[in-house]
Amino acid sequence: MGEPRRAVRRYRFVGDSAGGEERAVLVLRVPEIGAGVSLPGIVAAKCGAQVTLSDSEELPQCLEISQQSCLLNHLPHVPVVGITWGRISPELLSLAPIDIILGSDVFFDPKDFEDILTTVYFLLEKNPHAQFWTTYQVRSADWSIEALLYKWKLKSIHIPLHSFSADKEHLASSSLPSRHTIEMMIISLARSDGT
Numbered sequence: 001m002g003e004p005r006r007a008v009r010r011y012r013f014v015g016d017s018a019g020g021e022e023r024a025v026l027v028l029r030v031p032e033i034g035a036g037v038s039l040p041g042i043v044a045a046k047c048g049a050q051v052t053l054s055d056s057e058e059l060p061q062c063l064e065i066s067q068q069s070c071l072l073n074h075l076p077h078v079p080v081v082g083i084t085w086g087r088i089s090p091e092l093l094s095l096a097p098i099d100i101i102l103g104s105d106v107f108f109d110p111k112d113f114e115d116i117l118t119t120v121y122f123l124l125e126k127n128p129h130a131q132f133w134t135t136y137q138v139r140s141a142d143w144s145i146e147a148l149l150y151k152w153k154l155k156s157i158h159i160p161l162h163s164f165s166a167d168k169e170h171l172a173s174s175s176l177p178s179r180h181t182i183e184m185m186i187i188s189l190a191r192s193d194g195t
Contacts, residue, residue: 027048027049027050028044028049028050028099028100029049029050029052029096029097029098029099030044030049030050030051030052030098030099030100030101030102031051031052031053031054031095031098031101031102031123032044032051032052032053032054032101032102032103032104033054033055033083033085033101033102033103033106033116033119033120034054034055034056034085034103034104034105034106034116035053035054035055035062035066035080036055036062036065036066036104037065037066037069038053038065038066038069038070039069039104040102040104041053041066041078041102042069042070042073042075042078044102045070045073045075045078046073046075049100050096051078052078052079052080052081052095052096053066053069053070053078053079053080053081054066054080054081054082054083054091055080055082055083056082056083056084056085057082057083057084057089057091058082058084060082063080063081063082066080067080081095083119084115085106085112085115085116085118085119086114086115086116086118086119087115087119088122092119092122092123095123097126097127098123098127098130099127099129099130099131100130100131100132100133101120101123101124101130101131101132101133102132102133102134103116103120103132103133103134104134104135105135105136105137106134106136107134107136107143107145108136108137108139110143113143113145113148114148117145117148117149117152117154117187118152120132120152120154120187121152121153121154121189124154124187124188124189125189128189130188131186131187131188132186132187132188133184133186134184134185134186134187135182135183135184136182136183137181137182137183138181138182138183149187149190153189153190154187154188154189154190155187155188155189155190156185156186156187157185157186157188158183158184158185159184159185159186160184161182161183161184
């Protein structure tokens with residue numbers, strides 16, 4: 001058996017605004033799946049993460065929208081790749097080691113739930129210390145991913161929006177959250193005992 005994979009971390013050095021000493025800052029590697037307009041990935045890149053944006057290789061207009069978001073936000077260096085949920089492709093295989101996977105409102109159609117979790121499982125198996133951070137709008141009380149999480153040996157932790165002051169009807173001067181129910185969870189590999 002080979003040596004276990006070590007988590008790959010990258011650091012950059014920054015000085016404080018007063019010109020003081022430099023310090024090492026962890027640079028997280030963050031792909032966003034189903035990126036669309038790419039708001040979470042753009043914010044992560046603006047905060048210093050090494051981001052890769054992805055959307056379906058079958059939807060070139062979505063990839064173009066992600067690229068335009070990068071350009072409009074002065075981030076021309078952020079790669080945009082075609083990754084279709086549920087498919088093992090060269091683009092998926094060539095992703096660098098990752099720390100956090102982002103997915104904003106990817107659970108909008110139950111027919112895609114298993115393909116999304118298949119892709120997430122593949123990435124987490126390659127990067128066992130990584131996590132999938134996702135938010136979604138509750139569209140039906142009958143929709144659930146619990147059985148699929150169990151099938152793919154994944155676990156989830158619900159993150160209450162009030163824990164980071166995101167439970168307001170108007171958030172950041174936007175009425176987008178409005179009266180919709182938005183949930184956040186972090187998905188990771190379950191241990192062999194199911195926890």
